[in-house]
Amino acid sequence: MQDTWTNSHRTDTTYHPLIGWLYVPNQFKRMPDPTQPYYIRTNNQGFRSNFDFNKESQGKKRIIFLGDSFTAGDGVANEGRFSDLVMDSIENLECYNFGLTASGTDQQVLIYEHIAKQFDHDIIFLGFSLHDITRLGPELTWRAHRVRHEFVVLPKPYFYENAGELKVGNIPAPRHRTLRGPVQNNTGGVINLAKRLYELSGHSSGDVGRWMRESQSYFSEVLLSYRTFSEYGRYYNKTDKNWHLMERIIKRLVEDSDNKPIILFPIPEVRALSSAFRGEYQSLFERLQNEFENVIFLDIAEYVKDYPRRDRHNMMSVSTLHFTKLGNIIASNAIRQCLINNGLV
């Protein structure tokens, strides 16, 4: 897809017939985030990694990380991601990050089936934003066309149920992209609303972004979570059609895993992290954990509840809408703890 106009001049991704898109291989580029610019690199296999992947693990324990932009590390350099921090903190452990930005759980599972599975591994990790539940269809409406500042609709492979069976559609992925209207002023109504609130709270001018980041106000968190996960509500209902599909897709991964341990790491919105607010989604993933011996549900919201509120608030970046450096560090601590507690390392 084309990058947004504030991003790099180098296009992120290329077409892949089985996955929809993958990163452009062997790329090195600077991401001009206004507060915390960073460099990213992709390897020969087309994933964000500072090294090429080897089929054989050569005596090291290896975790395969699957997931969306949170796992891929949008917002930080490769070595600042939780996967790489876990690797650095545990001896004799390799973490292969197969995370893909803007992907749905369906594509993440397909990456495992078509690509990641061929690489030796001991543990599977699936880290994704709860928002991914909205990405389970045959297309994704993505931010913007680099030049035209319009939304782009990208076709993608997806799963659907047919006579009780899980089928894959859109293989090979269609190439045709359509444009769907202009992107409003880059950030849209939420930021304008934030500015209004900012003025109402007695400020005359200044950096609204910084205020949203630092004020820890109720408003700023609501706005941020609204901006991040407007579809969050789906997890309130276990009979929801989308959740049913998501559950089946995760089960497909479990069935394909050869009984290897699978860590599920759903990432909630900032409000859930910041106020240690318990949503309904936990019970859904607990159900999966109870059903399968090799499934481990790692609840980041539960893990962070003993952290200072300021840290919890600062885990998520206003500008990238992803984990900050701190967010990645805290997530890596949670993962390391989980690996140790479960006797996996």
Add this chain to the structure above:
Amino acid sequence: MNSKGADNKDVFLLGISAFFHDSASALIKNGKIAAASQEERFSRVKNDSSFPSSAINYCLEEERIDVSDLNAIVYYDNPYRTLERIISSHLTVAPEGSNLWKNVIEEWVNTKLRIPEIIRRSLNYDGDIYFVEHHISHAASAFFPSPFNDAAILTIDGVGEWATSCICHGHHNTIEIVKQLEYPDSLGLLYSAFTYFCGFKVNDGEYKLMGLAPYGRPVYVDTIKDNLIDIKDDGSIKLNMKFFGYMKDLSMINASFDELFGGGPRKRENPITQREMDIARSIQAVTEEIVLKMANYAHDVVGSKYLCLAGGVALNCVANGRLLRESKFEDIWIQPAAGDAGGALGAALYLYHTLFDAQRVPDDQGIPLQAGSYFGPRYSDDEAKSCLDTYGFKYERVNGEERSKILAKALAAGKVVGHFSGRMEFGPRALGSRSILGDPRDEMMQSKLNLKIKFRESFRPFAPTVLIEDAGEYFDSSHESPYMLLIANVRQDRCLYPHGETDVIKRVNQKRSDIPAVTHVDYSARIQTIDRRFNPVYYDIIKRFKELTGCSVVVNTSFNVRDEPIVCQPYDAVRCFMNTDMDVLAIEDFIVYKSDQDPLLLKEDTMETYLKADGAESKNGRKIGKASTRLFSKHLLKIKQNIDESPIDLSFEHNSTQSNWRDNRNEQYHWLFNFNGSNKSAEVEEILSFWDHYDSNDREIFKPLLKSLIKLEKSVDIDRALTHRRVSEEMYVMF
């Protein structure tokens, strides 16, 4: 991956030009040019004058560093001195000019008064920030990359701070202004006024005006010289402001100007007539006369054998060709990014040699500093392939010998080839990395390229690239011209002389030589000589073409369509390729044939949709508008009453003996300023400290105005709509 490029001993300086014309960024590393690019290539907005965020991001990426690795950031102009000139200009014409004033205030409050703040906030940067005088930036961009250790430097543009032209002396690692011509007497503005009058876009169409000149007759030269301008023997000029609108209004010229030429400006949609051609020819002749006189005067006052040239007017290659042949200088060197984009580079080079007292950087194994001027981004084969695969292009992958062979063959067969390879050019010309190529022997090539590929005026000529060792076989000059900045005539034994034909299209299609596609109606050509050391990939294609055809020349035109910036990344190239009649696209190691593709591919990405204006309105426009009216009536008019004499003299008489050059104003004059104190906005005292056209008593009178201006600036937040605005097409950006 963290930035790994920086070594503690390395000196990294980032130059920025923005908010006037084409904005750009340049990074120099230990005095060498590491990266430089115009913002328009990334934003895809032609002549984008926004803060160059993307260009800066690219420059840092090229060296894999972050802003914390920079020793300093340097801006190419001193806005506070510019402010003195602008206020003085308004003072001179007040009470007229209130509309223009409103525009100026809005622009300044949003951008130019707060440049350090914009730099710091856009880049999250807390290091040193410097300003370099505008014409010093131009001069440095021309002198430091030149092969000369001692040279006169001539800079000519619209205006920068007060200066419209400077004669400088460059010696080893120093540059000094010797003489300067001041606003409103400006050759650049005069040329832009005619650009506007002939129906082209100011700040962009100057080049077209030059291209039109050979079709006309110099019948208006006397009209111009008798009414508009007094040209002194030393090349200094005085303009008769009775005919120009730019001090009072958002217009280059006024009704008296129209009257003088028997009618108003050509409307852009109307066809070009003999009148425009004659006017173009006349103003070109006047320009050449002035440039030659200026250069000869520079020769006399500086006393050097060599000349360096920069500033927008230095892009006038016809004048440059005459300088080379007719001036007193033994040799000349011209900065290819001669316009304001090059100011970013010059500012950084000046800072390096001045602040760090660094020695000149010697050639790197025979490669001079500017090399081929390929300082933009490179895209890998993986990136090219990824782009082609994304849209489902059919292609073949070849490299080295095979690649040049295939392309040479395609050219020889009359195909039009889009060529994308290696690092993008810095400067307005495409020099083989982002070029469209054709066979110059083909009589129909000029019309075909203009009408079916570039979608532009059919009179516009094309330039040849010639193997450097063969230049003398085709042209009457074998002087190196790696940046397409010199004109030479096609050798007489290659020319054909058909009889006069008045219709432009027919004249274009008449065969004038054995390389008709690059032979202008006056038998001249704007040549690029190609040296294999600078671009072996491009050189080898032409070499192969010569082996096949015996011809060492190809047509080289920039890879874009009319009004679009030159393509930058692979996606820009494939989009342009599919929306024009190009036959073959070579993008790094991939060859794409139009005939193999689905004709509907990328068709919805038509070019028009890219060209629509940004349309951004200032969010504080109303507030600033009201305030500016107050500033005008309350402050400006009052100052006018209290100041005896404006520093701008509007009197005009023909008196070519009295020079209009001014000496360097102050012995202690410095051209480099540190703005470390100004983390936020400017303070009154600070602004006034740069003013040198008033005595200290008079400067006091401006304090209340400046105070109110700063108060206004502080009351509004940076407006992205204004830091990201496109450049005007009717008015030279001088405020």
